[in-house]
Amino acid sequence: MDQLNENPSTCCAGSVSTPKTPRPAAPWVEGTVDTPIGPVPKVATDLRLADRIGSAKARWAIGRMHYTVHPGLYAIGEPTDESPVLVSANYKMSFDHLRSQLGGLNAWIMVLDTRGINVWCAAGKGTFGTDEIVSRIAAVRLAEVVSHRTLILPQLGAPGVSAHEVRRRSGFRVVYGPVRAKDLPAFLAAGMKASPEMRRVRFDFLDRVVLIPVELTMAAKYAVLIAAVFVVLAGFGPAGYSLALASSVGSRAAVLLLGTCLAAVTLTPALLPWLPGRAFSLKGAWIGLAIVFIAGGYAVYHPALFENRLAEAAWFLMIPAVASFLAMNFTGSSTYTSLSGVRREMRVAVPIQLICAVVGVVLWLAGRFF
Amino acid sequence: MAQLRYLSNVVTLALNAEKCVGCGLCLQVCPHQVFSLADGKARIDDRDACMECGACASNCPTEAIGVDAGVGCATGIIIGALRGTEPTCDCSKDSSCCA
Secondary structure, three states, X not given: OEEEOOOOOEEOOEEOOOOOOOEEEOOOEEEEEEEOOEEEEEEOOXXXXXXXXXXXXXXXXXXXXXXXXXXXXXXXXXXXXOOOEEEEOOEHHHHHHHHOOOOOOOEEEEEOOOOOOOHHHHHHHOOOOHHHHHHHHHHOOHHHHOOXXXXXXXXXXXXXXXXXXXXXXXXXEEEEOOOOHHHXXXXXXXXXXXXXXXXXXOOOHHHHHOOHHHHHHHHHHHHHXXXXXXXXXXXXXXXXXXXXXXXXXXXXXXXXXXXXXXXXXHHHHHHHHHOOOOOHHXXXXXXXHHHHHHHHHHHHHOHHHOOOHXXXXXXXXXXXXXXXXXHHHHHHHOOOXXXXXXXXXXXXXXXXXXXXXXXXXXXXXXXXXX | OXXXXXXXXXXXXXXXXXXXXXXOHHXXXXXXXXXXXXXXXXXXXXXXXXOOOOHHHHHOOOOOEEOOOOOOOHHHHHHHHHHOOOOOOOOOOOOOOOO
């Protein structure tokens, strides 16, 4: 996305200095809207293929740390000095979610510099926060663009924002809009009133499974690396090192390990409410035990799956440990786990996972030499 | 769909009713309807639904609410423990956490 250099602009109010925020030339900018501070980019409210591809790529963790829009002021429709001001993060997916719900409306969007992070995560880190809001209001000269003094923030920005502080420091009062941008038209039509349901965060099936690609992409690096280590180590035997062993035993180890990772990363989100236990590590342990059960059953008919009893015992320990660990790491992507709760479950789960994994690896290595 | 609940009796959420002026902001910002308003004061109705995001505490104009806010992320806790710091997701680089 190129940045256009600002040219001094004049408008009916006389000569004015240039707005401080750069005006990007992007496919989703449809033109400009004149304001007392100069032209403000007007953005489209319908998403194009490029936007959807961008979102899809971000869901697969492709380029998503650089999937941003320039912070600053943008226009939707033909806003006036009385149109509402909606605040967003500069993660392009957040920005797209917002503007795609505003068809037919007239509004301003003030995009904060959240370093390309979405609203809720940025709020937790403080980058979608009081300081950034106050300085951005000044940077875009919002007080000269609108005659009212109200900002509508996404509700999930609240952890980083102190509404009374924003008011005190900028003169703008904060109204918290709904959690989901799609409820904004109804919220605005009702006079900036939200129903209780608009203020509730859910974690439904689709909300959960849409996270699977990025979880897979992140886990894949470590999973493949560890599987490779197993393959290499599998070559060791009583007669020294054998590539044939590395290939036969190693490939089975890789299948067991990667299969466990795949199952844990996809089934934890998909089956979350139905997996027993409240702790995610426990839910993952159940997935691991199910895999052990299946592998054990398979081994009855295909004894070659486990090269010896030691290996069998080893995998029966390692598989639940790995599945439990991966499930536990899904807490960071969930919408309802507390820090205190995660700490408590980790205090119990991590030692157990470690012991099972270490004993399992030791048994498996021992099995290499028998 | 089964209701998703996390661990019980673990969160650090605390509400000082004496300082509460009944503005209702905590109800507005809470993503899990932990609070209700009754007789001009806020109340914690569902403590175990709290995820310690901190939205209520930062928006309470009288500091009636306290909570040890943080992100309930096991990976962040592990990274923090390995580095000897507070839990951190370290989204500065190409790391996994934030979507």
